[in-house]
Amino acid sequence: MRSQNTDIAFSEVSWDSLKSLWPYLLEFKGRIVLALLCLVGAKLASVGMPFILKHVVDHLDQEAAIGAVVLLPLGLLVAYGLVRFCNVLFAELRDTLFGRVTERAMRRIGLKVFRHLHALDLDFHLNRRTGGLSRDIERGTNGISFLLRFMVFNIVPTLLEISLVIGVLLWNYQVWFAVITATAVVVYISYSVVATEWRTQFVRLANTAESESSTRAVDSLLNYETVKYFTNEAHEAGHYDRELAQWESARRKNRLSLFALNGGQALVISAALTAAMVLAASDVLAERMTLGDFVLINAFMMQIFMPLNFLGFVYREMKGSLANIEKMFGLLEHEPRVRDCEGAPPLRVNGGEVVFEAVGFGYGPDRRILHDVSFTVPPGHKVAIVGSSGAGKSTLLKLLFRFYNLDSGRILIDGQDISRVTQDSLRKAIGVVPQDTVLFNTSIFENIRYGRIDAGDDEVREAIRLSHLEGFIGQLPQGADTRVGERGLKLSGGEKQRVAIARTLLKRPPIIVFDEATSSLDSQSEQSILEAIAEIARGQTSLVIAHRLSTVVDADTIIVLDQGRVVEQGSHAALLQLGGTYARLWDIQQRERGAVAVPLP
Structure with a gap:
């Protein structure tokens, strides 16, 4: 039964696909008409050739005068050759004329x-x-x-x-x-x-x-x-x-x-x-x-x-x-599950306020990730989201970008429900430095320019300076023109992270999201990158997803997630004084670094 169903589906999909090709033929109607005329000419020549051949053979088979034997078959043979040439010529013209139709349809x-x-x-x-x-x-x-x-x-x-x-x-x-x-x-x-x-x-x-x-x-x-x-x-x-x-x-x-x-x-x-x-x-x-x-x-x-x-x-x-x-x-x-509403307007960002309002989401009925998550990122503020692995931190980023539809609740930017605006305008307004940076197999310079493809060379160089890539690029024989290899495999994790940061800095969006942006950097590089981020994000709304708590101590607000729920929120000092989940995570990380946790005054 399964095989039969498969064959039926195959037949239906194939013939439906065949029907869908016809509109692509109509883009060059003139060429198609000329190709059809050439086709008719080729067929007429093809049918005419046997008749000419018959007369040649019949004439040769008859006893006739020497002049007729020489002249008439010669004329018929020339006509036969001419008709055969026309048959081939019309067929080649037909294929040549229709070739552009085919190539355009493929394109x-x-x-x-x-x-x-x-x-x-x-x-x-x-x-x-x-x-x-x-x-x-x-x-x-x-x-x-x-x-x-x-x-x-x-x-x-x-x-x-x-x-x-x-x-x-x-x-x-x-x-x-x-x-x-x-x-x-x-x-x-x-x-x-x-x-x-x-x-x-x-x-x-x-x-x-x-x-x-x-x-x-x-x-x-x-x-x-x-x-x-x-x-x-x-x-x-x-x-x-x-x-x-x-x-x-x-x-x-x-x-x-x-x-x-x-x-x-x-x-x-x-x-x-x-x-x-x-x-x-x-x-x-x-x-x-x-x-x-x-x-x-x-x-x-x-x-x-x-x-x-x-x-x-x-x-x-x-x-x-x-x-x-x-x-x-x-x-x-395959229909995309995430679609723009009919007549959806573009997102208009004024201050850049981001509001998660009772957000619930799961990757399936048996895999619930977020439960009634609510918090606000005020315009120009830096809000950090922390928690143990699997708490749902990165899922919040995917939902903010509308990679998935929410199961419940809303996400608002400057009071606009992101499900009611165009995805293109939404994503243009948000810059992200992902945890796992994947680069194109081209030069470092062009990978950075990908953040804003119409950016000038000077703007790209400024992004390189702000992301502290100048020293690294200066050591390369080809400098910024060095190719990074497939998926950026020629660069280390920290180097790729800096390229990703430069790319986002070049975009200069009103809202910036950092998803474990410094996770692959050493302490010295991390500090210099954090300073650059703090400088460039000043006055901009920024959302930082972090596992290393030391990178977010300067956040205006820290949201603590645990099993998909907001369990605490406040400043670094306030959360340490609270002595809850955040304080426990902080203490564990400080001990791992061989340091003693000292609460901030």
């Missing part, structure tokens, strides 16, 4: 999928498999290229040409030629459809196996250092080989099924061609047909089965292409 659809992936919520991206997703998109784009270039201008024209040839045979010769041709066409198409539908499952299995192996390879290479740390190269190779073994098995089934399909198609064509030639030879011997008619019948049969054989190839590849684009178009069916 449009690829861009649409790319934008849609960025529009999907964080939960989708946390569960995605990058390697498999990349292969699905690549195969889907190639499948679109095939569908648009071959299906639109080959299936219908081929069927039309077959109909014309059958009509010509029926009109000029005995009915059995048309019967043989029509029967062969019906049997060929029926067999091709049934066999192709049967073998599509093997195409899909091969694609799935390829995606799995690609996913494993990319995941292993992205975690190269972890593999080395635990000397698990053999384990990764074995795992990858098992994925490749499944791919090999699926490809073998695919190849054997293709052999059965091609063999059956060849049998139908050979049987029909033989039957037609035997019948034509009999008519020539009985003088009901000329030798030219025999050649014409042979040319027509060859001409009709060449596109028919191509039709089998097109249909076979079309089903394969539909299998390839199935998952890519399936991505477009």
Whole structure:
């Protein structure tokens, strides 16, 4: 039952995806019309060639005057060559004209999928498999290229040409030629459809196996250092080989099924061609047909089965292409859970007040994270959120950015519910220095400029100065032009953190969030970064998520979270005097640092 449901879903998704391609063809209507005219010209030339060939053979077969024998066949042969050249020329012009339509459609659809992936919520991206997703998109784009270039201008024209040839045979010769041709066409198409539908499952299995192996390879290479740390190269190779073994098995089934399909198609064509030639030879011997008619019948049969054989190839590849684009178009069916309200206005930030009002949230019914969390970050104030691991600190950041929808409560910025404003304006108003900084594989300079892509070089250099990156960059042979490697792996954790801080400082948002911003820095670097942060955040609303309490002692208010609830809030001194959760965490951290906790006066 599961397999049947899978096949039904496959068919529905594929044909729906096919329908969705049509709008992309209409962007170049003029080119399509010209391509259709070239197609008609090519088909007319194709049908005309056997008739010219018939007259050439008939004339050569007759006893005629020497001048006629020399001149007339020469003219027919030149005409034959000219018609054949026109057939090829019109076909090439058709493909050239339609090529831009195909390329533009691939561009449009690829861009649409790319934008849609960025529009999907964080939960989708946390569960995605990058390697498999990349292969699905690549195969889907190639499948679109095939569908648009071959299906639109080959299936219908081929069927039309077959109909014309059958009509010509029926009109000029005995009915059995048309019967043989029509029967062969019906049997060929029926067999091709049934066999192709049967073998599509093997195409899909091969694609799935390829995606799995690609996913494993990319995941292993992205975690190269972890593999080395635990000397698990053999384990990764074995795992990858098992994925490749499944791919090999699926490809073998695919190849054997293709052999059965091609063999059956060849049998139908050979049987029909033989039957037609035997019948034509009999008519020539009985003088009901000329030798030219025999050649014409042979040319027509060859001409009709060449596109028919191509039709089998097109249909076979079309089903394969539909299998390839199935998952890519399936991505477009994923609806983002976080959406802008219809007609949502942009966020207007005046002072930058942030209010969490009875916020409740969970990643699922069985994983509740926050319970009735309420606090306020006044304009221009620095508020810290602390607590043990798993208390829900980083979740507050995700909710402020609207990576998820709240289960209950509201988050307000300057009195505006963030669920009622555009996500774009919300995120432009907030700068973040994340705990785990991931950089693009480009230069340090361009990674910093990513904070505000229209920033000038002087502004980027100022951000570098404020984040205390000048000394580090000065030691590099290529300076700020040094590439950081994939995901920034060429830099240490502290260096990446400073790049992230510089990037956020360049953005200069009215609200700044620091999520364990100095967790990867040594004490000296941490102190210098904290001074820079204090300088740049002066007069701005800032929210600091911290595990190391020593970094937030200067906060105007400290919010203490415990198991998703606000258990304490106040200044550093007030919380120490309270002697509760915060005081206990402070004492533990001071002892870990080999210092004695001394309450501030």
